[in-house]
Amino acid sequence: MTTTPLPAPPTGVPLHPGSATVEFRSLRRAFGTTTALDGLDLTVHPGELLALLGPSGCGKTTALRILAGFESHDSGEVLVDGEDVTKIPAHKRDAGMVFQSYSLFPHLTAAENVAFGLKMRGSSKADRRKRAMELLELVGLPQRAEHYPHQMSGGQQQRIALARALALQPRVLLLDEPLSALDAKVRLNLREEIRRLQQDLGITTLFVTHDQEEALSMADRVAVLRAGRLEQCATPSELYARPTTAFVAEFVGTMSRIPATRSGDGVEVLGRRHAVDGVVPADGELEVLVRPENVGLTAAAAGSAVVVGASFLGAVTRLTVRLPEGTEVKVDLATEQAALLPVGGNAELTLPDRPVLVDRRTNSGQ
Amino acid sequence: MAQLISRLRLWRGFVLLLAGIYFAVPLGASVLFSVDNPMTKTWSLRAYTQLLGAPGFTDSLRLSLELAVVTVAILLLLLVPAMVATRLGAPKLRPVLELICSIPLVVPVVALTTGIIGVLRWGPDYLSNTPLFQTILAIQNPTFPVVLVIAYVLMALPFAYRSIDAGLGAVDVKTLVEAARSCGASFPRAVFSVVVPNLRTALLNASALTVALVLGEYTTASILGFTPFTVWIAANGKNDGQMSVAVSILSLMIVWIVLLLISAAGRERGRKSAAS
Known part of the structure; x- marks a missing residue:
């Protein structure tokens, strides 16, 4: 992984967030008779982009949502830097998230959306504005600061959502199929953009996708899930060249x-x-x-x-x-x-x- | 295609004209009747000036407006959290909530009022030795009859529910709340900061419908013996034909003005938030 130092922002607060180690330990979750996670064991290293890949219903989104605090678990642990976060409410977990559907707040401008988290944290209006502009600069959309979500394309909205997720300098960045609603060309550009930002910031990132090409092209490592269990976790090239199971072999490529x-x-x-x-x-x-x-x-x-x-x-x-x-x-x-x-x-x-x-x-x- | 659009426009204009005539002719005739002085063959605002100067006009109007404001506040405070909570946490309960909120549609107002009278009569006998006795008396205070607010909240439930439900259907409440929470907002703050502003139009519609209902409600207030504006105008318009028509016109005008003010307030706020 390459890391390019970012220029010091005018607010004086570095854009570099802390990078955390994330561990799922024997994580289980069932919805009625359906088992979404069946003892998931997985470690995400600091600064790594790990893609959770698998078919629909394999539990990848459930794992991400449990880490984000939006879903409860039946048993097991989710550790961030060694601390079990499952008892911590979602708004205190220090995890920025980008959703599959466009999740920008429709009544706020792009700058206000980015500054939302800082407002919740009690930052002054001037600081919020400065910080929002820095992040909009980072995602290449400073000119859209005063635009409302409905005035922006899907790709632009997801970039703003990414800036919003990074605004609070989270220790972990969670991406829940953020590209699936976009058309092919925008998707390709944005995945390069996300990867560049993730590498620049060195933030630990979990990326959920069912698109193997997306996972292989973006991730440091890819974890293939099947029926709530980890089939294989390896670098993209290893996963492609040396799949350990027939399922992985046929799912990837x-x-x-x-x-x-x-x-x-x-x-x-x-x-x-x-x-x-x-x-x-x-x-x-x-x-x-x-x-x-x-x-x-x-x-x-x-x-x-x-x-x-x-x-x-x-x-x-x-x-x-x-x-x-x-x-x-x-x-x-x-x-x-x-x-x-x-x-x-x-x-x-x-x-x-x-x-x-x-x-x-x-x-x-x- | 262009011909079809032009025909549709023509048809739309025709329908609007018919609807306009349907509403405007009786209103216009009523206004003319209320200002006509057949003795002198001139126009006169006598009916209106007498009405405005009559004792109780201001008090009854103020009572109606107060009842409307409190009813809207209670209704929204009850419905919005309940509906957001069902959407987020218990979507299977949505039909139950909808059913409960629709019940007032099938209960005649007279039946509802009779039920309230029964409770008010039964209450003092059985609650005389409890703190609730004072409550039963307090809710019937003629200065501000809370019992009317309770009745109006029930009556307005179906309209407010549908309006807010349509608003909630237009936004992805779950994702917005989760996005706000991932940005550090607690659950109540996420609902207040993100969901409520996006329901502005729905809340205004619900408020407007409730205000219209409260300002126009006569049966319950009359049977329970209170004098909000509708009861007052009915009582004061009985003896004079022109005055009774003037009362109707005035009543309509007041409701329209209040609804326009609510609508304008919503638009103004929308412009302000767009500009900020």
């Missing part, structure tokens, strides 16, 4: 499943023996999981695979290849290389000489 058979301590796939990354399930039929960019494909008139589809993705084209027994495999090739493999043509499929992730065969057979 694209995976194809190819039938395999046991062969000693490895597996046999497409007539070749491969070492296994992890453990081989003791029973049941097996499949290996491979990423589209790790599969080799060459045009071959006698090849057993048939190209059945092609999606142009720019520099890369994603081909769908059908194996003789009906399995479909995704293959990413450079576009000029993919041009040599027309839909309907035969080809030869190869797997890389590296350990593969193995899982029990799913019903879909894909």
Whole structure:
């Protein structure tokens, strides 16, 4: 993580907030018969941006809301710098939050919104104004100070919300899918903006998202949650390259499943023996999981695979290849290389000489 | 498309004209009748001057305005926290609250008043040896009959509820309160600083409807024997045809002026907050 020192603000109060360590310990929360968190254990290091990633209902927002103080927990602990905060009311938790829906106060201007927390804290009007302008400068919107939320775009509103969340110099910044309501281009710009600010300020940040691309591109580490439990927490590159479970492998990026058979301590796939990354399930039929960019494909008139589809993705084209027994495999090739493999043509499929992730065969057979 | 819009505009103008005639003709005729002097074939404000100079005019009007202010205050203090709390903490209770607030719509005013009379009669007998005895007497004080406020709060509940409910539906109360709390505001302060200002229009509408109801209510006040403005004008307009029409016109004008003042106050405040 890189940290660039910020210029000293005119108020004399540094923009740098304190960075805290956040720990979830055996955190449980159930809503009726639905278990949202089933013993979550996770540590967020000071100054780190950690993305909580997972499908709907995996408990990521519940964990964030428990940390913010908006949701109660059934058991476990939430520690901020070693102190259990679960008994502290939300307004005293020292955590700034940006919400999924536009949460600016409609009756206040951008500057008043940013200064709201300072007003609650009893700062003088002049100090509030100065501080609000500093933060608006920080998010690149000083010219919008006197605008009301309805006079601003969604992206601008979220930037103001970010400035408002930072105004009180919180120890932890909580981002609850702040980009999901924005259109693609704005989302891309804003995620770079958020990352830059987070790195500049060095603030411990929890970022909830269901968008894997967002999580991988922004976070120092990504925690993948499933059914209220932590599946894997790792850096984006490790998570992508070395997923520890089939769920993580398939949730982060694209995976194809190819039938395999046991062969000693490895597996046999497409007539070749491969070492296994992890453990081989003791029973049941097996499949290996491979990423589209790790599969080799060459045009071959006698090849057993048939190209059945092609999606142009720019520099890369994603081909769908059908194996003789009906399995479909995704293959990413450079576009000029993919041009040599027309839909309907035969080809030869190869797997890389590296350990593969193995899982029990799913019903879909894909 | 342009032709359709032009036809719609024409139709809208026609409907507005019809509605205008429907309201303006009887009002205009009433005003003319109240100022016409058939003996001298001239206009005269005699009916109005007699009315304004009649004993009890100021007292009854002041009582009605006081009743309206207190009713609005109690109604909003009861409803706003209850409705915000149900939205935030117990959304499943919303239909229950709506049902409770709608009950006065199906209870005739006479039945409600009869019930109040029953309680007021029963109270002194059974509460004579308790501190509540004095309370029963105090709420019937003719200078400011609190019992009327209680009745008016009940009567205005359905209108105020719907108005505030529409206002709450237009803002994301939960997120606003949570955002305020994450900025360091306690729960009551979050509601007061963030939710209430965004309900301004709804609160003004609820207030206007309540004021209109209180200033126009006759049955309960009359049966219970109090003299707010409506009861006073009914009593003073009985003996003179012109004066009774003048009373109606004056009553309408006063209600309109009060409602316009409430509306103007809301707009002025909105402008001030926009400018600050």
